[in-house]
Amino acid sequence: MLNVLAQTAAGEMVEGLKAIGAGLGYGLAAIGPGIGIGTVVGNAISAMARQPESAGMARTTMFLGIAFTEALALIGFVVFILLLP
Amino acid sequence: MSGISTLANDYMQVAPERDIARDLAWRAAWVAPAFVVIGVIGWGVAGAASVAIALMLVVANFLIGAAIITRAVRISLNALYGAVLFGYLIRLGVLAAIAVVLKGSGDWFVAVPFAVTLLVTHLGLLVWETRHISVSLAFPGLAPEPVQQVTPEENHAK
Numbered sequence: 001m002l003n004v005l006a007q008t009a010a011g012e013m014v015e016g017l018k019a020i021g022a023g024l025g026y027g028l029a030a031i032g033p034g035i036g037i038g039t040v041v042g043n044a045i046s047a048m049a050r051q052p053e054s055a056g057m058a059r060t061t062m063f064l065g066i067a068f069t070e071a072l073a074l075i076g077f078v079v080f081i082l083l084l085p
Numbered sequence: 086m087s088g089i090s091t092l093a094n095d096y097m098q099v100a101p102e103r104d105i106a107r108d109l110a111w112r113a114a115w116v117a118p119a120f121v122v123i124g125v126i127g128w129g130v131a132g133a134a135s136v137a138i139a140l141m142l143v144v145a146n147f148l149i150g151a152a153i154i155t156r157a158v159r160i161s162l163n164a165l166y167g168a169v170l171f172g173y174l175i176r177l178g179v180l181a182a183i184a185v186v187l188k189g190s191g192d193w194f195v196a197v198p199f200a201v202t203l204l205v206t207h208l209g210l211l212v213w214e215t216r217h218i219s220v221s222l223a224f225p226g227l228a229p230e231p232v233q234q235v236t237p238e239e240n241h242a243k
Contacts, residue, residue, distance in 0.1 A: 026177075026181060030174075030177055033173075034170070034173065034174070037169065037170065037173055038166075038170060041165065041166055041169045041170070042166065045162045045165060045166060048162060049162060053222065054222065054225075055099070055158075055225075056099045056222075056225025056226065057220050057221070057222065057225045059099075059100075059101050059102055059154065059158065059225070060101040060102065060105065060218060060220050060225055060226050061220060062102075062154070063101070063102035063105055063106075063150070063151060063154060064105070064211065064214070064215065064218065066150065066169065066173075067147065067150070067207075067211050068211060070146075070150075070173070070207075071204070071207055071208050071211070073173075073177055074203060074207055075204065077177070077180060077181070077184070077200075077203070078200040078201075078203065078204050080181065080184065081184045081188065081196050081199065081200050082196055082197070084184065084185065084188050084196070
């Protein structure tokens, strides 16, 4: 293993580590918004179940909430695409 | 729902998120030329292509997200929860796959304008859209067009 690593050019190693870092960063950045979207949708479903006549309002707020929360994941995506070799 | 019409089901037939997503797409079409021009000025034709792809991805993301909610809510609220979360996961995965393919596809793709456009248009369009949203029981989606007040004299002139 060490021999293989030693034979690998330093540049390739850096590129590979960059790719791993980018992927890990994107994955980690997607966890927070995932939890946030779960909270948003859970509460919207709760509201729709309690008051079906306000389902339209709840869905509007839910859609915008999801979209805003997704922006956090997009920040992770931006870092991912900029780091990607 | 097996064809049974209930009051709750009737309330689920409205689709405000679909209207909002279409309105977002319409607004994106308005701002697209400005972004493409900025891409051309900054990075040439490659920049313009990258900006255009980013805009298309943002619009597609909104439309697909809304379509998932509209479809799932007609099945059940549990289906809505699952569809939104799995939809989020799949959309992010597809976005990453597209990014990897684009990055390796050649010199015509520039990452910086692509990334900046993606983030700025996503947030900018959402902030712009919130100014045109009406969260009320009467209008649970897009705000209605303001009614023009007609004075009695104008009405008489008509």
